[in-house]
Amino acid sequence: MFLLTVLFSLGFTSIFGQKIERHFNEAAYPYYLYLPHDSILKNQPPVMVFLHGKSLSGSSLESLKKYGVISEIIKGRHFPAIVIAPQTTNGWNPSSIKGVLDLVRAKYPSDSTRIYVIGMSMGGYGTINFTGTYPDLVAGAVAMCGGGDIRLGENLSKVPLWIRHGDKDYAVPISESQKIVNSIKKYSAENLIFTIDRGLNHGAMERFFRSEEIYEWLFKQHK
Known part of the structure; x- marks a missing residue:
């Protein structure tokens, strides 16, 4: 862990053929980039975008190590995908x-039929709004304890989407997710999963980044 921390401070890590890079001043957001082993990378892997919540906001990327997909990578989890984790200071803009x-896709060829988005809290809003803005691009999305623009319901109905929210969430009430669910159901619920996590508050939802189920479901989705 000490070696990994030192390497991260230099902006680049290579472990067992996998790479984690920090990128600044290239786009609207700085971002972490995880590249899988070359044997996976050369075969045009899927891409997963992780959108963080408000508590991880900033511009140095350091706070992204606290929880979520990057935290899992640091702890040793391997993903069969390119992972992009941008950081924002104040909300998510779909075009950014x-x-x-x-x-990233211009530099690293990837599977255009398997582009995924996952986010929690503010990142849940970002996931919904990005997916609803670019439904032809996103193959699957997981949005936890967030909400979004209900005007995107028709577009969202076209994408496999897993929305989950704790019923004891007092930071972002479950009604925010329910509004999105209802907007989607006006068109079609065929691609929708809505999970109410009983007894869980807002912060407790981050445990699902440590589980297998959301990733297993996500990587099964295709355009």
Whole structure:
């Protein structure tokens, strides 16, 4: 862990053929970039975008190590995908997220039928709004304890989407997710999963980044 911390401070890490890089001043957001082993990378892997919550906001990328996908990578989790984790100081803009995604995909060929987005809290809002803005791009998305623009319901109905929210969330009430669910159901609920996590508050939802189920579901989705 000490070696990993030192390497991260230099902006680049290579472990067992995998790479984690920090990128600044290339796009609207700075971002972490995880590259899987070359044997995976050369075969055009899927891409997963992780959108953090408000508590991880900033511009140095350091706070992204606290929880979520980057935290899991630091702890040793391997993903069969390119992972992009941008950082914002104040809310998520769909076109700015796409700018980072386009930049990475231009450099590293990837599977255009398997582009995924996952986020929690503010990142849940970002996930919903990005997916609803670019439904033809996103193959699957997981939005936890967030909400979003209910005007995007028709577009969201076209994408496999897993929304989950704790019923004891007093930071972002579950009604925020329910509004999105209802807006989608006006068109079609065929691609929608809505999970109410009983007894869980806002912060407790980060435990799902440590589980397998959301990743297993996500990586099964295709355009």
